[in-house]
Amino acid sequence: MRVLTSVLLLVATACGPREPRLHELRLISANYAFSIVANPSPPRAREGILYKVVIRDRDSRQPIETGEGQIFANNEERSSTWDGFVKGAELGTYYGKLNYVTSGLWAVAIRFRRDSLHPLERVEWMQDVYNERQTAIP
Numbered sequence: 377m378r379v380l381t382s383v384l385l386l387v388a389t390a391c392g393p394r395e396p397r398l399h400e401l402r403l404i405s406a407n408y409a410f411s412i413v414a415n416p417s418p419p420r421a422r423e424g425i426l427y428k429v430v431i432r433d434r435d436s437r438q439p440i441e442t443g444e445g446q447i448f449a450n451n452e453e454r455s456s457t458w459d460g461f462v463k464g465a466e467l468g469t470y471y472g473k474l475n476y477v478t479s480g481l482w483a484v485a486i487r488f489r490r491d492s493l494h495p496l497e498r499v500e501w502m503q504d505v506y507n508e509r510q511t512a513i514p
Contacts, residue, residue, distance in 0.1 A: 405497040408488060409434050421479040422508040429461070429470045431488060439468025445488030445496070447472035449503065451480055461488075476505040 401412040411430040419425040427447055431440045448458035455477050461470035476482060485500040 401501060403486075403499040403501065404434055405488075405499050407434050407490075407494075408432065408440065408497060409437070410486065410488075410499055412486075418506055419474075419476060419503065420506045420508055421476050423475070425474050425476070427472050427474065428464070429472065429486065430466070431468050431470065440488075440490055441467055443470070443488055443490050444492075445470065445486060447474060447484070447486050449474055449476065449482045449484040451476075451478065451482045453478065479505050479507045481505075 399413070399417045401410075403410045403412065409432045411432075413428045415426045415428065416423065429447070431443060432438060433440060444461065446458055446460045448456065450456045457474045457476060459472040459474060461472050463469075464471050474484075482503045482505055483500065484503045485498055487496045487498050489496045
């Protein structure tokens with residue numbers, strides 16, 4: 377009876393609430409591997425969206441510590457937003473903030489290089505941006 381109780385307790389614990397999963401986008405360029413997380417996710421119009429980008433060398437998987445770059449986005453209506461990367465405390469981590477002015481489909485890209493002696497490399501993706509949140513205050 378104790379064994380059955382222990383098994384049921386384990387099953388109930390395993391099925392309990394979990395931490396929300398981060399939506400991580402992984403992209404590669406000729407020399408870099410990018411891991412991109414937006415906060416909040418999914419992004420909404422008229423909110424500052426902080427992008428955390430971890431960049432590693434594609435072959436050695438070592439973090440790129442002294443890079444420079446930017447994140448930027450455009451939509452069909454020719455609205456655009458961009459931000460230069462700020463180096464984070466973690467190795468190979470960079471942050472950039474975008475503010476989408478409208479909801480809809482946006483083309484987002486990152487330009488990055490290891491240092492000023494290397495060429496810029498670019499990765500791109502399409503991003504759905506949800507409608508802005510409605511405030512409770514009229």
